[in-house]
Amino acid sequence: MRGARIITVLLAGMIAACAPARDFDEAQQGRAALTALTPTSLGRNLTLSQRVTGELAAEGASLRFELEVREDKLVLVGLTPTGVSLFTVTQQGKTWDSRSRFPNGTPEGAVLDPAYMLADVKLTYWPVEALNLTLGVKRWRVLEEVSGKTRRRVLIDPLGQIIAEVTYPPKPAAGDIVLRRYDIPYRLKIRTLNMIEGAV
Secondary structure, three states: OHHHHHHHHHHHHHOEOOOOOOOHHHHHHHHHHHHOOOHHHHOOEEEEEEEEEEEEOOEEEEEEEEEEEEOOEEEEEEEOOOOOEEEEEEEEOOEEEEEEOOOOOOOOOOOEOHHHHHHHHHHHHOOHHHHHHHHHHHOOEEEEEEEOOEEEEEEEOOOOOEEEEEEEOOOHHHOOEEEEEOOOOEEEEEEEEEEEEEOO
16 A cells, blocks of 8 residues: 555656746646647657656656557556556547546645646657647747767757756667656656557
8 A cells, every 4th residue: 555655646746736946837838738739740650558667856666658649549548567547648639638546545735737747748759840839839949969879859948948858768678768857857767668650
């Protein structure tokens, strides 16, 4: 029971509506713009099975994420390491919905915000062009650089501050994707267990 409680607290913390040190309204607007990106704007079908380790306040917990993007529908499911479903996020077009099933209820002071999950998924996997098209009206932008075999993305706000960064391994199965957010803050280490891609 204690392990489930720790996972609940850490998950809620990673994706909770915490007051960041930076402009909260700006952060909300940028995240809303990413969340509104349609599944079709990914440009391909994608199925992923991942182990995600979240680190918040020097503590960590692992979850399993199952993601499927098929044509204009997205489904993201979060499970405990033993396979107990914690949440499901679904999106059709620009409309999305979520359901949570925490084992001990949502911790006090933490409000589960599925917009964080959707925004992080899209920042990590959507094409830079699609990200910048939706973020441009807010004067946010995503920059991507490749150095040797390392690829890195950064999300920058209108003041030039880095809000988030994503670092990719040389090959999906050869290491972890590391996503770090500075407005919450938290870090996710994403290990891809299985990936299937295809044309829309």
